[in-house]
Amino acid sequence: MASDLTPALVELPATPYPLHLRLATTALILIDMQRDFLEPGGFGATGQRVSLLRSAVAPCQRLLAAARSAGLLVIHTREGHGPDLADAHPAKLARGKGPLRIGDHGPMGRILIQGEHGHDIIPELAPAPGEPVLDKPGKGAFYNTDLALILANHGIHTLIVAGVTTEVCVHATTREGNDRGYECLVVSDAVASYFPEFHRVALEMIVAQGGILGWVADSAAVCSVLTQANA
Numbered sequence: 165m166a167s168d169l170t171p172a173l174v175e176l177p178a179t180p181y182p183l184h185l186r187l188a189t190t191a192l193i194l195i196d197m198q199r200d201f202l203e204p205g206g207f208g209a210t211g212q213r214v215s216l217l218r219s220a221v222a223p224c225q226r227l228l229a230a231a232r233s234a235g236l237l238v239i240h241t242r243e244g245h246g247p248d249l250a251d252a253h254p255a256k257l258a259r260g261k262g263p264l265r266i267g268d269h270g271p272m273g274r275i276l277i278q279g280e281h282g283h284d285i286i287p288e289l290a291p292a293p294g295e296p297v298l299d300k301p302g303k304g305a306f307y308n309t310d311l312a313l314i315l316a317n318h319g320i321h322t323l324i325v326a327g328v329t330t331e332v333c334v335h336a337t338t339r340e341g342n343d344r345g346y347e348c349l350v351v352s353d354a355v356a357s358y359f360p361e362f363h364r365v366a367l368e369m370i371v372a373q374g375g376i377l378g379w380v381a382d383s384a385a386v387c388s389v390l391t392q393a394n395a
């Protein structure tokens with residue numbers, strides 16, 4: 165039952181229709197903004213494609229600043245594996261025929277291996293003290309991580325999802341978040357793909373059929389709501 169202590173609902177203009185959320189029960193999750201995906205020489209392989217992901221950096225920075233000042237729970241994820249690769253499925257290791265595969269030595273250290281330079285989050289989006297950083301072995305952020313536990317402990321109902329890539333780890337996390345009962349909003353300019361067509365269609369998939377997987381809004385709309393609701 166609502167009481168004076170119930171945090172206020174705020175309305176976020178979004179597609180396919182406005183999303184109502186409470187700041188106290190909303191988290192920002194930044195997916196895999198790691199050098200290995202965003203910089204040349206990492207898992208993202210060829211230079212031109214990697215550069216396509218850079219468009220998400222500035223919107224993620226603005227989202228991060230707005231979420232922090234609004235007091236939202238902020239969670240960062242990193243895809244990767246331990247140095248012995250014991251936590252990596254053989255099927256995942258065998259996948260892909262690119263020049264650099266998981267565990268190979270590259271210019272930023274071993275690809276997608278915890279503790280290596282390339283595995284870490286880009287400095288522009290460095291986690292602040294106290295913000296959970298989840299190491300995930302899969303594409304989705306729920307698989308074999310403490311994400312569900314952390315969200316439950318904080319009473320979170322709504323996920324604002326940003327990061328890379330739109331159609332892989334962002335989608336996998338949004339799909340599972342949706343199945344687990346979270347209202348998921350993907351921030352259109354704060355996610356990116358090596359394939360512009362996949363990016364566009366992945367966003368369309370989320371909002372199709374009346375928001376079958378969730379909501380989409382741009383970072384300006386999200387930041388505006390976070391800033392106003394916080395004022």
Ligand code: TIU
Pocket residue numbers: 195196201243303328329330332333334358
């Ligand atoms: N984080 C994430 O999306 N991992 C990937 O492997 N993405 C690709 O698009 N390859």
